[in-house]
Amino acid sequence: MDLSPQAITFAHANSARFLTEMKELLSIASISTDPEKNPDMLQAATWLMAELKKRAFENIQLLPTKKHPIVFAEWLGAGADKPTVLVYGHYDVQPADPLDLWESSPFEPTIRGDLIFARGASDMKGQIMACLKAIESIQSAGAFPVNLKFLFEGEEEIGSPNLEPFIREHTDLLKCDLALNPDSGMIAADIPTVVYGLRGLAYFEIRLRGQATDLHSGLWGGVVQNPANVLADLLAGMKDKDHHITLPGFYDRVRPLSAIEKQEIARLPMDEKYYLAGTGARKLVGEKGYSWIELASTRPTLDVNGMYSGFMGEGSKTVIPCYAMAKVSMRLVPDQDPEEIRQSLVKYIEARLPVTMTYEVIVHAGNPASFTDPNTPGVRALEKALEVVYGKRPVFKREGGSIPVVGHMKHLLNAESVLTGFGLPDDNLHAPNEHLNLPNWYRGIDTLIHFFYNLQP
Ligand code: BES
Ligand code: MN
Numbered sequence: 001m002d003l004s005p006q007a008i009t010f011a012h013a014n015s016a017r018f019l020t021e022m023k024e025l026l027s028i029a030s031i032s033t034d035p036e037k038n039p040d041m042l043q044a045a046t047w048l049m050a051e052l053k054k055r056a057f058e059n060i061q062l063l064p065t066k067k068h069p070i071v072f073a074e075w076l077g078a079g080a081d082k083p084t085v086l087v088y089g090h091y092d093v094q095p096a097d098p099l100d101l102w103e104s105s106p107f108e109p110t111i112r113g114d115l116i117f118a119r120g121a122s123d124m125k126g127q128i129m130a131c132l133k134a135i136e137s138i139q140s141a142g143a144f145p146v147n148l149k150f151l152f153e154g155e156e157e158i159g160s161p162n163l164e165p166f167i168r169e170h171t172d173l174l175k176c177d178l179a180l181n182p183d184s185g186m187i188a189a190d191i192p193t194v195v196y197g198l199r200g201l202a203y204f205e206i207r208l209r210g211q212a213t214d215l216h217s218g219l220w221g222g223v224v225q226n227p228a229n230v231l232a233d234l235l236a237g238m239k240d241k242d243h244h245i246t247l248p249g250f251y252d253r254v255r256p257l258s259a260i261e262k263q264e265i266a267r268l269p270m271d272e273k274y275y276l277a278g279t280g281a282r283k284l285v286g287e288k289g290y291s292w293i294e295l296a297s298t299r300p301t302l303d304v305n306g307m308y309s310g311f312m313g314e315g316s317k318t319v320i321p322c323y324a325m326a327k328v329s330m331r332l333v334p335d336q337d338p339e340e341i342r343q344s345l346v347k348y349i350e351a352r353l354p355v356t357m358t359y360e361v362i363v364h365a366g367n368p369a370s371f372t373d374p375n376t377p378g379v380r381a382l383e384k385a386l387e388v389v390y391g392k393r394p395v396f397k398r399e400g401g402s403i404p405v406v407g408h409m410k411h412l413l414n415a416e417s418v419l420t421g422f423g424l425p426d427d428n429l430h431a432p433n434e435h436l437n438l439p440n441w442y443r444g445i446d447t448l449i450h451f452f453y454n455l456q457p
Helices: 006-011 015-024 035-054 121-141 163-169 227-236 259-267 272-279 292-297 337-352 377-390 405-414 438-454
Strands: 058-063 071-074 084-090 111-112 115-117 145-155 178-182 193-198 199-208 301-309 323-332 358-367 397-399 416-419 433-437
Touching: 006 015, 006 121, 006 438, 015 035, 015 115, 015 121, 015 438, 035 058, 035 071, 035 121, 035 145, 084 121, 084 405, 115 292, 121 433, 121 438, 163 405, 178 377, 178 405, 193 377, 193 416, 199 227, 227 301, 227 323, 227 337, 259 292, 259 397, 272 292, 292 397, 301 433, 323 337, 323 358, 337 358, 358 405, 377 416, 377 438, 405 416, 433 438
Parallel strands: 084 145, 084 178, 178 416, 193 397
Antiparallel strands: 058 071, 071 145, 111 115, 115 433, 199 323, 199 358, 301 323
8 A cells, every 4th residue: 555645745734843853863972983973873874763762663672783783673573475575774974074164063963054064964864754754754654665674884984894795694574675775865845866886986095104113214314215215116116197096917807898888977967067076176086088977987996095294293393204004995896806906906005115115015905896787676666656746756876985885785685775865965974064966855755655655665
């Protein structure tokens, strides 16, 4: 039965309370990378468990991992003949720094106009709340049309290091027909979007050590090699003048775009202007021979995400540092393999590193790119739902960001992920003043209500 009109009436009547509850979750500083925030991580997980308890879910558990716990719950009351949907979410957020660039405090959710500002508003506590509130609205209207499981992890923003073994050990518990993953987003508030591909990520820390200690750059400068200079040279050499990545074998496994996909992508409204506006860059720069949208979603990248060496304090200090470090990550596309990319980085460093230096490469994250088959009942259900709520057919796009769980669910649970989300490209994800567009969030709740009813066989 499709009781979506009743469910949507409930959602609209309760919209103010939904917002209040989202603010509660947004007030918790659940920054997964910061050990000082471990109590907040636990608080966010506990908050979600309490929310699930209110809705009479069963088997609600806080399952430990090596770092942050996973929240699980289920409701299998629809019966074995109905599909089971695994709803994924991550309750962790990125650090809020630099704090002084926020116009309101990151963990005091603040509404200005149509936007709610808080770390995690768009990525992705707001998206978790949209799912939970859609589900609540459906429950208020009658029996839930499909079976549900929930997996809320706390380590997505650090690359989900403990999720693969967790899923491997809990394949029975997590068994499902499809996953709903609301951790991606839309192209624009008036362009309903289905995401069918994500890039992967290979994230490294490169450490160089020169002589045993820092040295006076006047007394000793001129006769020793400086690890900061050497690291700069290594990093600069990782791309040629055409912005092509030079690591040996880096592109070997890159699957070329099919002619059809190339055409489809070219139709999306994402031209130079779009990327200029979205980035605030003076000029776009990228590998020769590809359109901007191809570069931002279907080609691999290499970026320095952080660098450290020598004196970083106020003022000046004349020193030759003994140590230099850079954090370097690559966005991967099908069929690149994170371990092969590590080997190619190591080969590159070994071929160039002068004898004055020793090096170390630390792996922070590695997950391959993923694709969702658009011809599945889950994607069709989402497509129909978006069309009803937004009044136009959705576009299909590949996203440049990464969500490690999508690949794990496919390989370990044989479950395709339906990727959605109601955040927008200018929500300042991972940046100061992250926000969520509230009218679009409410449309998202309506969309998810339709989605679940559309899944009925
Ligand atoms: N939600 C993002 C990824 C995303 C953003 C997908 C917008 C589609 C549209 C996710 O939380 C994220 O930021 N992931 C990290 C993953 C990494 C730490 C392994 C990323 O892409 O940097
Ligand atoms: Mn996210």
